[in-house]
Amino acid sequence: MENRGSAKRVAKLLRPYLYHIVLALICMVAVSGLSLILPWLVKEIIDKVLINKDLRMLNLICLLAIGIYFLKGVFSFGQEYLMAYVAQRVIFDLRSKLWRHLSRLSLSFFVRERGGEIISRLTNDISMIEQTLTYGVVDLVVRSVTVIGIIAFIFYINWELSLISLSLLPLTALLIDKYSKKMRKLGRSVQDSLASLTTIVSEVIGAIKVVKAFAASDKEVQRFEEANLRSLRVSLKGAKLRAFLSPLVEIVAALSTIFLLWYGGRKVIAGKLTPGELVAFLGYVAFIVTPLKGLSGIFSRLQQALAALDRIFEVMDLPLEVPEREDAMVMPRIEGEVVFDNVSFSYDEEPVLKGINLRVKPGEVIGVVGPSGAGKSTLVDLIPRFYDPTEGSVLIDGVDIRRVRLDSLRRQIGIVSQETVLFAATIRENIAYGRPDATMDEIVEAAKIANAHDFIVKLPNGYDTIVGERGVNLSGGERQRIAIARAILANPRILIFDEATSALDSESERIVQEALERVMRGRTTFFVAHRLSTLRNVDRIVVLNDGRIVEEGTHDELLERKGLYWKLYILQGGNGGI
Ligand SMILES: Nc1ncnc2c1ncn2[C@@H]1O[C@H](COP(=O)(O)OP(=O)(O)OP(=O)(O)O)[C@@H](O)[C@H]1O
Numbered sequence: 001m002e003n004r005g006s007a008k009r010v011a012k013l014l015r016p017y018l019y020h021i022v023l024a025l026i027c028m029v030a031v032s033g034l035s036l037i038l039p040w041l042v043k044e045i046i047d048k049v050l051i052n053k054d055l056r057m058l059n060l061i062c063l064l065a066i067g068i069y070f071l072k073g074v075f076s077f078g079q080e081y082l083m084a085y086v087a088q089r090v091i092f093d094l095r096s097k098l099w100r101h102l103s104r105l106s107l108s109f110f111v112r113e114r115g116g117e118i119i120s121r122l123t124n125d126i127s128m129i130e131q132t133l134t135y136g137v138v139d140l141v142v143r144s145v146t147v148i149g150i151i152a153f154i155f156y157i158n159w160e161l162s163l164i165s166l167s168l169l170p171l172t173a174l175l176i177d178k179y180s181k182k183m184r185k186l187g188r189s190v191q192d193s194l195a196s197l198t199t200i201v202s203e204v205i206g207a208i209k210v211v212k213a214f215a216a217s218d219k220e221v222q223r224f225e226e227a228n229l230r231s232l233r234v235s236l237k238g239a240k241l242r243a244f245l246s247p248l249v250e251i252v253a254a255l256s257t258i259f260l261l262w263y264g265g266r267k268v269i270a271g272k273l274t275p276g277e278l279v280a281f282l283g284y285v286a287f288i289v290t291p292l293k294g295l296s297g298i299f300s301r302l303q304q305a306l307a308a309l310d311r312i313f314e315v316m317d318l319p320l321e322v323p324e325r326e327d328a329m330v331m332p333r334i335e336g337e338v339v340f341d342n343v344s345f346s347y348d349e350e351p352v353l354k355g356i357n358l359r360v361k362p363g364e365v366i367g368v369v370g371p372s373g374a375g376k377s378t379l380v381d382l383i384p385r386f387y388d389p390t391e392g393s394v395l396i397d398g399v400d401i402r403r404v405r406l407d408s409l410r411r412q413i414g415i416v417s418q419e420t421v422l423f424a425a426t427i428r429e430n431i432a433y434g435r436p437d438a439t440m441d442e443i444v445e446a447a448k449i450a451n452a453h454d455f456i457v458k459l460p461n462g463y464d465t466i467v468g469e470r471g472v473n474l475s476g477g478e479r480q481r482i483a484i485a486r487a488i489l490a491n492p493r494i495l496i497f498d499e500a501t502s503a504l505d506s507e508s509e510r511i512v513q514e515a516l517e518r519v520m521r522g523r524t525t526f527f528v529a530h531r532l533s534t535l536r537n538v539d540r541i542v543v544l545n546d547g548r549i550v551e552e553g554t555h556d557e558l559l560e561r562k563g564l565y566w567k568l569y570i571l572q573g574g575n576g577g578i
């Protein structure tokens with residue numbers, strides 16, 4: 001089953017910390033062994049001290065007990081700390097592995113999956129595993145060793161009584177097994193319902209403006225309430241099951257103790273058992289209740305952690321849609337020739353690009369226009385290899401981009417898209433995102449080219465001003481200019497502007513446009529635009545319609561042809577929509 005696969009992967013995660021684990025195990029065995037001695041000491045006190053009235057023995061036993069508690073404390077520290085150490089390291093590894101995998105997954109994963117779902121796997125599921133590793137394993141080992149030790153001791157004292165009390169164990173085991181299976185299923189639903197809560201929260205926060213604008217707060221509150229209620233129900237169901245299991249096991253254990261007291265008492269009266277032995281025996285049997293009861297809880301927690309692990313492995317098993325080849329080479333400095341060689345592409349069944357052939361010379365500025373949904377964004381997304389063509393290939397300087405290392409390719413491509421995302425950091429850090437080693441002079445230089453310097457220095461803390469999570473305290477045009485500065489600083493050989501100016505009013509557009517023209521100089525540039533007026537100065541315009549290139553030429557040439565470009569131009573008022 002999938003469990004076996006998971007177990008193997010868990011083993012692989014644990015292997016680097018084998019040394020710590022072994023040490024922790026030794027501590028755990030020592031702790032349980034030491035606590036097992038205590039009922040035995042009680043037997044010695046009753047039989048040897050109280051009945052024989054031996055004072056020297058009393059002192060000795062008490063000293064021994066003190067020593068045992070002390071040692072137990074030391075080992076107990078060892079087991080807790082070592083296991084916590086292992087758990088933290090494993091979680092650390094798991095988290096970075098998961099994150100590394102997530103950040104290498106193709107864009108389409110993030111388009112498909114919801115942010116909250118991903119966040120939930122990184123937080124809820126991982127902390128579930130952390131808890132189980134830290135406390136669950138210690139509990140499991142200590143309790144199992146204790147149970148085994150107790151069984152050994154009681155058999156040593158009296159096999160007949162032991163057999164009677166143990167005959168009640170399978171019943172308990174059966175109960176535990178049945179409930180732990182149910183708990184695993186419930187565990188998965190609890191995590192799932194938590195994930196859907198997180199999803200709603202992150203969706204609403206991400207789209208807070210839309211929610212407020214459409215006065216949909218109430219609707220969102222209701223949606224949250226429903227999910228919250230679902231989560232409550234599943235959690236309560238789990239709690240009920242757990243709460244039911246504890247007393248059940250306890251009652252079974254208590255009944256056996258009472259029966260043993262009755263049966264063993266008769267044996268003492270008959271002289272077949274010493275009083276100390278009976279007391280110790282009962283002590284051990286009572287002692288077995290706690291670890292047994294705990295074990296049932298641990299099994300359910302273990303099942304929950306396994307469910308969480310399954311969810312994490314599920315993500316880690318998602319194939320990378322743009323895999324890097326084993327022998328991928330580092331892309332040399334790009335000159336800037338970009339060729340689409342008979343490229344077709346589809347996200348699912350429906351083809352979005354169909355047989356695109358396009359040759360772009362180094363330093364050429366290409367305008368890309370076409371109706372909404374024509375495939376413009378998709379076309380330019382193929383250049384940094386966000387997706388691989390379904391057919392044909394994209395070549396840069398004659399090299400098929402599937403043959404080069406992704407980072408070496410993307411580092412040389414600058415992208416400014418319509419929705420600019422700024423990180424919750426200073427403006428300086430945002431500009432230097434692609435090149436953290438940039439000097440302040442370089443950053444200012446880039447900001448100047450992007451027409452951003454002037455407004456940045458007017459901000460309260462200048463370049464050290466922190467922008468909100470999505471740069472909410474800057475205007476669209478200002479954010480756009482920061483994004484342009486970011487692209488400039490990276491000094492890419494190929495630039496992609498996907499409607500970088502379409503959200504701006506004409507004044508900011510003019511400023512940004514000016515910045516763009518300065519940046520484009522000497523670089524191969526793809527300029528996706530809705531407003532045709534922004535394309536007056538490009539070298540060549542490519543008109544896309546329904547995934548095909550239908551026209552190509554300069555602004556004037558295309559107007560003369562009176563084709564699709566001309567129609568779009570007329571639609572925008574004959575002057576490009578100003
Ligand atoms: N991640 C995706 N998964 C599935 N289909 C997609 C995805 N992204 C885009 N599409 C589809 O591919 C087609 C082309 O989309 P694309 O974004 O390239 O168009 P566009 O020309 O950039 O349009 P616009 O001018 O509106 O930005 C559309 O029909 C769109 O629905």
Ligand SMILES: [Mg+2]
Pocket residue numbers: 376377378498
């Ligand atoms: Mg688009």
